[in-house]
Structure formats: structure tokens, C-alpha cells
Amino acid sequence: MFRIKYLNKISPVGTSRFDTNYECGEAVENPDAIMVRSASMHEMEFPKNLLAIARAGAGVNNIPLEKCSEQGIVVFNTPGANANAVKELVIAALLLSSRKIVPAIEWTKTLKGKGNEVGKLVEKGKGAFVGPEISGKKLGVIGLGAIGILVANAAKSLGMDVYGYDPYLSVDAAWGLSRSTKHARTLDEIYTACDYITVHVPLTPDTKGMINEQTITKMKDGVRILNFARGDLVNSKDIIAALQSGKVSSYATDFPSDDLIGLDGVIAIPHLGASTPESEDNCARMAANELIDYLQNGNIRNSVNMPSICMPRDSSIRICILHRNIPNTISLLSGALAESGINIENMQSKSKKDYAYTILDVTGDVKDTTAEHIAKLPEIIRVRIIR
Numbered sequence: 001m002f003r004i005k006y007l008n009k010i011s012p013v014g015t016s017r018f019d020t021n022y023e024c025g026e027a028v029e030n031p032d033a034i035m036v037r038s039a040s041m042h043e044m045e046f047p048k049n050l051l052a053i054a055r056a057g058a059g060v061n062n063i064p065l066e067k068c069s070e071q072g073i074v075v076f077n078t079p080g081a082n083a084n085a086v087k088e089l090v091i092a093a094l095l096l097s098s099r100k101i102v103p104a105i106e107w108t109k110t111l112k113g114k115g116n117e118v119g120k121l122v123e124k125g126k127g128a129f130v131g132p133e134i135s136g137k138k139l140g141v142i143g144l145g146a147i148g149i150l151v152a153n154a155a156k157s158l159g160m161d162v163y164g165y166d167p168y169l170s171v172d173a174a175w176g177l178s179r180s181t182k183h184a185r186t187l188d189e190i191y192t193a194c195d196y197i198t199v200h201v202p203l204t205p206d207t208k209g210m211i212n213e214q215t216i217t218k219m220k221d222g223v224r225i226l227n228f229a230r231g232d233l234v235n236s237k238d239i240i241a242a243l244q245s246g247k248v249s250s251y252a253t254d255f256p257s258d259d260l261i262g263l264d265g266v267i268a269i270p271h272l273g274a275s276t277p278e279s280e281d282n283c284a285r286m287a288a289n290e291l292i293d294y295l296q297n298g299n300i301r302n303s304v305n306m307p308s309i310c311m312p313r314d315s316s317i318r319i320c321i322l323h324r325n326i327p328n329t330i331s332l333l334s335g336a337l338a339e340s341g342i343n344i345e346n347m348q349s350k351s352k353k354d355y356a357y358t359i360l361d362v363t364g365d366v367k368d369t370t371a372e373h374i375a376k377l378p379e380i381i382r383v384r385i386i387r
């Protein structure tokens with residue numbers, strides 16, 4: 001029996017994947033795995049037996065990755081599963097930021113009760129809400145991952161001239177990108193050329209505050225900025241100053257903070273990027289499948305802190321070892337198993353930065369003490385025997 005704790009509401013399309021071998025829910029104690037959306041886990045103490053965390057979504061800045069790696073906790077996310085939902089909201093925000101739609105709707109509400117005068121007042125007042133078309137304008141997309149690519153391609157089909165910047169662009173992503181997207185080799189190319197700039201990078205120490213006074217100064221006067229990635233990518237104080245000076249004409253964000261709410265030019269949305277039934281279902285399904293395959297088979301797919309390994313089961317006993325990425329670890333492992341008379345039928349080992357994962361399908365007399373024996377070897381973080 002595995003115990004799965006939910007830290008947020010997870011779509012039943014995912015949770016229904018767990019059969020009677022699982023006890024699941026928000027009240028589950030001492031879990032083997034956790035499913036989470038945006039809840040912050042930075043202050044949490046993890047139980048010793050916690051094997052995995054699945055983020056039903058893309059961003060993992062709410063999870064203490066290094067602490068998880070050190071404790072042998074595999075962290076999964078669901079790449080691309082909510083990308084279309086975010087893309088659609090970003091396209092909506094491009095139009096909202098251009099056409100002054102939100103203040104216009106608010107103003108229209110003030111006409112309530114004016115009776116037959118409404119039509120006349122509308123025609124008289126609408127001039128305050130003129131805003132440019134997006135067609136023919138330059139859009140800079142920073143970060144061409146699952147979301148950035150969809151935004152770039154959709155904007156292209158709406159007639160925009162799209163510039164993309166991503167120094168780590170994957171080959172798969174490059175194949176998916178419209179060929180007419182202009183390749184910006186530096187951020188400055190985006191900043192100096194674009195009328196609209198949208199950010200789709202993860203929040204990391206490198207990207208934190210990347211939109212700030214210094215970078216805004218390089219942008220065109222009246223630039224419109226969209227942030228549907230993470231609030232801390234943009235320095236709030238600097239964007240507020242730029243909105244007040246008119247340098248930035250609009251800031252659309254999915255991450256409101258107290259200082260931004262209600263300011264002229266700010267379009268603040270309550271983190272709705274992934275809030276569609278389709279994306280909630282996709283993320284939950286993918287996250288549940290990742291957990292099930294890891295808990296039952298030791299396979300790792302879409303982990304952000306450990307290498308991916310998926311190996312078909314070759315024998316009824318599988319030994320899964322998370323360890324540090326240090327030379328000679330594999331030979332120590334195979335030596336220890338040989339000493340215990342255990343034969344390796346099949347194995348895979350992969351590393352990711354400082355960590356590595358080895359799966360061994362074995363035959364022989366694997367005792368419960370075998371795991372304890374292997375765990376005593378240097379650089380081993382966690383050993384699991386799956387029967």
C-alpha cells in the first residue's frame with residue numbers, strides 16, 4: 001500500500017489513476033509521495049520514507065529541489081501539459097494590453113442608469129480607449145519552451161513579427177517553432193526591437209529580476225510587457241516607476257502583488273494561466289502516471305532533479321539506487337551484490353549533474369537486509385527493493 005498526499009486540489013482524472021493499492025487524500029500522513037500544484041513546500045519537513053513529489057504543472061520554484069535531492073526524493077513535473085492553457089491567456093493578455101479593454105469595460109459600467117443616453121455617451125467617451133492593433137507589431141518571446149513556442153507561433157498567425165530568445169533551446173523545441181520566428185542572439189536584441197515582450201522562463205537565481213530598471217531602459221518607449229511565468233522575474237518597484245513615467249505602457253501579469261494591484265497600466269490576473277479543465281486534467285494525469293511508474297517500477301520520467309530512466313521489468317526483483325555522481329560507484333555496487341550471490345540480469349545507470357540513478361534487475365537471494373548493506377556504501381543516498 002502506498003500513501004499519496006495532495007497539497008492542492010488535483011483533478012480526479014489524475015487521482016482516479018490510483019487503485020486500491022493506494023491510500024490518497026489531503027489528510028494522509030507520512031506519505032510515500034506528494035502531489036502538489038502551487039503550494040509552497042520550502043518550509044516543510046519531509047518524512048524519511050517520502051520517495052517522490054509530483055508537481056502537476058511546469059514551474060518547480062515552490063519545491064526545495066536541493067533538499068529533495070539530498071534526501072533522495074525524486075521531483076517530477078509535467079512538461080507541456082498546461083502550455084496551451086497559458087498560451088491562450090497570453091494571447092488574450094496581448095489584446096487586453098493593447099486595446100485598453102479592461103478600463104473600457106470598467107468605464108462602461110459607470111454608464112449604468114443613463115437610460116437612452118448610453119449610446120450617445122459611448123460614442124463620446126470611447127476615444128479614451130483607443131489602442132493599437134497587434135498585427136504588424138514586434139513581439140519578443142523570452143524562453144522558447146513548451147509555452148514560449150506556442151505563444152510565438154500563435155502570435156505569428158495573428159500577424160505579429162516574432163523575435164525569440166532562448167540560449168538553451170532544445171532540438172525538439174526548435175522543430176516546433178515557426179520558421180519565420182527571428183532568432184535573437186541576445187536579450188538586448190529583444191529589448192531594443194520589440195513593441196511587446198513576453199517572458200516564459202523558469203524562475204531561478206539567474207532569471208530573478210531580469211526585467212528591471214536597467215533592462216527596461218533599453219526597451220522602446222511605450223513597450224508592453226507580459227509576465228505569465230513568475231512574479232519575481234520582474235522587479236515590481238522598477239516596473240511601477242516605468243509605468244508611472246510612461247516608458248512602459250502596460251504590464252500584464254498572472255502574479256499580482258499588493259503594490260501592483262489597481263495601478264494604471266497594470267493588468268493583474270490571479271494566476272489563471274493553467275486554470276482550465278483541460279490543463280488541470282492533463283497535468284494531474286501525467287503527474288499520477290509518473291508517480292505510479294516510479295513507486296511500482298522505479299522508473300523515472302520527467303524528473304527535474306534526477307536522471308530519466310525507464311527500463312522494462314526483466315526479473316521479479318528490482319533494486320533502485322539513488323546515489324551521488326561519483327566514479328567507481330557502479331563497481332562498488334556490483335561488487336557488493338556479487339558478494340551476496342545476487343546476479344544482475346539487466347541494468348541502467350544515468351547521471352544528472354551531481355546525482356545518479358541506477359536500476360538493477362536481479363536474480364538470487366535478495367534479502368531485506370540487502371538494501372541496508374548497499375546503503376552503507378559511500379555516496380549512496382537511497383536504496384529501494386521492488387518485488
Ligand SMILES: NC(=O)C1=CN([C@@H]2O[C@H](COP(=O)(O)OP(=O)(O)OC[C@H]3O[C@@H](n4cnc5c(N)ncnc54)[C@H](O)[C@@H]3O)[C@@H](O)[C@H]2O)C=CC1
Nearest residue numbers: 058059143144145146147166168200201202228229273274
Ligand atoms: N501562469 C501559469 O499558470 C503558468 C506559468 N508557468 C511558468 O512558465 C514557465 C515556463 O513554462 P514552460 O514553457 O512550460 O517551461 P519549459 O521548461 O518548457 O520552457 C522554459 C524555457 O526557458 C528557457 N530558458 C531558461 N532559462 C532561460 C534564460 N535565462 N533565458 C532564456 N530562456 C531561458 C529554457 O531553455 C526553456 O526552453 C515555468 O517555469 C513556470 O514558471 C508554467 C505553466 C503555467
Ligand SMILES: O=C(O)CCC(=O)C(=O)O
Nearest residue numbers: 037038057058059274275
Ligand atoms: O497549477 C497551477 O495552477 C499553476 C501552474 C503553474 O504555474 C505552473 O505549471 O508552473
